[in-house]
Every structure is written in structure tokens, then in C-alpha cells.
Amino acid sequence: MRLVVVSAGLSVPSSTRLLGDRLAAATGADEVRVVELRDLAVGIAHTFTNGFPGPDLSAAFEAVAAADGLIVVTPVFSASYSGLFKSFFDALSGSDPEALGGKPVLIAATGGSARHSLVLDHALRPLFSYLKAVVVPTGVYAAAEDWGAEGLDARIGRAAGELAALVSGASGTPARPARKADTFEDVMPFEERLAGLRPTG
Numbered sequence: 080m081r082l083v084v085v086s087a088g089l090s091v092p093s094s095t096r097l098l099g100d101r102l103a104a105a106t107g108a109d110e111v112r113v114v115e116l117r118d119l120a121v122g123i124a125h126t127f128t129n130g131f132p133g134p135d136l137s138a139a140f141e142a143v144a145a146a147d148g149l150i151v152v153t154p155v156f157s158a159s160y161s162g163l164f165k166s167f168f169d170a171l172s173g174s175d176p177e178a179l180g181g182k183p184v185l186i187a188a189t190g191g192s193a194r195h196s197l198v199l200d201h202a203l204r205p206l207f208s209y210l211k212a213v214v215v216p217t218g219v220y221a222a223a224e225d226w227g228a229e230g231l232d233a234r235i236g237r238a239a240g241e242l243a244a245l246v247s248g249a250s251g252t253p254a255r256p257a258r259k260a261d262t263f264e265d266v267m268p269f270e271e272r273l274a275g276l277r278p279t280g
Contacts, residue, residue: 080246082108083146087116087153087164095189098221099152105239114139116163126170148183148246155190159202180211183245185238187219196220215241
């Protein structure tokens with residue numbers, strides 16, 4: 080399993096990068112490549128002005144397109160993903176509109192307060208659904224107080240397991256047992272059911 084972690088963290092060290100690394104390690108992936116967007120910021124800006132990604136940005140696009148799955152992590156700015164994060168995926172989709180089509184993606188974010196955890200479902204999930212990715216059901220948000228606290232490891236493990244299952248093609252959901260009424264031929268006509276309810280005698 081080849082994964083790419085796209086990290087939009089700006090500081091060094093970065094809690095955003097740390098979260099991405101922990102998620103990747105929990106998947107048990109054979110190969111993990113990390114794309115640090117802060118190192119590509121100038122190239123991303125130039126792409127919007129001249130229409131062509133430079134060598135480093137092109138290599139990042141190729142890595143994302145070739146990956147079996149993605150882990151994408153952004154810090155929260157103004158209750159949403161960062162501008163650098165959005166610009167990278169705008170540039171990627173402009174270069175190859177189908178780059179994320181059908182690709183499993185685990186969404187994650189970091190922030191100073193737990194109040195911003197809704198960023199996963201209100202910003203990240205719609206973005207990657209629009210890009211035609213298959214978004215893992217469990218997203219991971221880590222607030223400042225989550226580091227070292229109970230619960231974060233469990234969320235990381237659950238989300239990583241779901242990503243690994245999607246990449247391997249396993250649904251993780253047991254098939255619903257077939258019922259007799261699931262087949263058209265076995266459905267009793269309405270008139271017969273109604274007649275069975277009428278009192279006899």
C-alpha cells in the first residue's frame with residue numbers, strides 16, 4: 080500500500096505534520112511519502128500566474144496521482160482549511176481534473192480549540208467529494224488539548240483502519256443477510272395480504 084500524506088502545516092515542528100505521520104504509521108502502509116505544502120508555496124502561486132507547475136510541484140502531483148490512498152491534513156484558519164491547502168488541490172485539479180477520482184482519502188485537521196472540529200464535515204469532506212475522491216467515514220481532528228489525552232489514539236486507529244480497508248478493497252461492512260421478501264417473486268400481492276386481515280365467518 081502506497082500512501083501520500085499532504086501536510087499544510089507551516090511551523091517546524093508542526094502538529095499538522097505530526098498528526099499526518101501518526102495516521103500513516105497506523106495504516107501499516109508499505110510506502111509513505113510526505114508532501115509538505117510549505118515547501119511548495121511559491122510553486123503553487125506561480126502555477127496560478129503562468130499556468131504551469133514547476134518540477135517540484137509536478138513531482139508532488141505525480142505522487143498524489145500514483146498513490147493508492149491519501150492522508151490530507153490542514154491547520155484550521157478562520158474555521159476552514161488553510162488557503163495553501165486549498166490552493167494545492169485547486170492547482171492539482173486544474174492540472175488533472177481526474178487526479179483524485181475514486182481515490183481513498185482520509186481527512187484530518189489540527190486547531191487550537193475543539194470548537195473547530197466541524198471543519199472536517201463542513202469544509203474538508205465537501206471539497207474532496209467534489210473532487211470525486213472516496214472520503215473515509217472517520218475524520219480526525221486534533222485540538223491542542225487532545226495531544227497526550229485519551230481518545231486521540233482510538234480515533235487515529237479507527238480512521239487508519241478504514242483507509243487501509245478502502246485501499247485494499249474491503250468494505251468493512253458485513254453483507255446484510257438476504258430476506259425472503261427481498262426477491263420480487265416472493266412478495267405477496269397486496270390483495271392477498273388484505274384478504275388475510277379480514278375476519279372470517
